[in-house]
Amino acid sequence: MKIQRIIFLVAAVLLLGSVVASETAISVDSQVEIPAGEKYIALTFDDGPKADTTSRLLDGLRDxxxxxxxxxxxKQIEPNAALVKRMKAEGHQIGNHTWDHLKLQGASSQAVLxxxxxTDAELCSLLGDDEYWVRPPFGQIDQCQEALFTVPLVxxxxxxxxxxxxxxxxxxxxxxxxVKSGDIILMHDTVPESVDAALKIIDVLQEKGYVFVTVKELLEKNKVTPQPCIMYYSDKRHS
Structure with a gap:
């Protein structure tokens, strides 16, 4: 697996060199939509894990x-390894938000890789080989960076x-x-008020018949086959 990852990095750099550089950012408006389906919602959390707030959130989700x-x-994975293992054990999807929360838009190909x-290597070391989808910090990448990704973007x-x-x-x-069925909600499990809000949101929407699923499950339930290099954002566009 390590050899495959090294080969991927080399291939990606070579491929990028053949792509005409572009300053055009890939925004939510230019990507693939998730069609509306049943009353499913994907609640997502960025910037963690953080010991106290993430732990409390996991308790609330479990309950x-x-x-x-x-x-x-x-860089926050190893100090919170037990929490990350708990996420997987309790059925949550785990994704990659870069090592240092670097803004990828405008960054060099080497920095992106x-x-x-x-981060991918850290996750594989802790949880095993898997496909860890990527959310670019601030939700933006450059068009010429598309070839660098082998997993779906969210x-x-x-x-x-x-x-x-x-x-x-x-x-x-x-x-x-x-909010409506098929949405992907962005929140942050590093903020205490956000954890409180997320649990209240779940309580209200569950009473209305909504089911909270992972992003991967949301796509599956809407009969969307996830593709690498594609930014998925649900069936609602934002300018």
Whole structure:
């Protein structure tokens, strides 16, 4: 597997060199949509894990029978290894959010590969070989970086700006105002108020018949076959 990853890195760099550089950023509007289906929602969390808040969130998800997707920052994985193993054991999807939360848009191909592959290696070492989907920090990459990815990319369709608001009631209101079946919600498990908000959101929407699934499950339930290099963001567009 290590040899395959090395071969991939070399091949990706060579491939990138043959692509005409472009300053065009890949935004949510230019990517593949997830069609609306049943009342399924994917709740996703960025920037973790963080010992106290992520642990409390996992407790709440377990108690509610809800699944989520966690996009982890690589350098925070080893210090929180037990939490990451718990995520997998409890059926959550685990993804790659780069090693240092580097903004990939505008970064060199070498930097992109290092940030993603280092985190991927850390996850494989801890959890075993698997396909760890990527969420680029800030949700953007350059068009010429597409060839660097061998897994699906994940953006979002509902963003309450919880990291900025840091207000549980406002977070809940922001999500409930716009959420619908098939959405991917972006939140952050490093923020205490966001954890409180996420659990309240689950309670309200479960009462309305919604089921919380992983991003991978959301695509499967909507009969979407995930493809590498494609940014999935649900059936709602954001400008």
């Amino acid at each position: 509610r029978g809800a699944k989520a997707t966690f996009f982890l920052v690589g 290092e940030e993603v592959s280092k 953006k979002w369709s509902v963003d309450p700006w919880d990291w900025k608001l840091r207000n549980t009631d406002k977070d809940v209101a922001a999500v409930l105002k716009q």
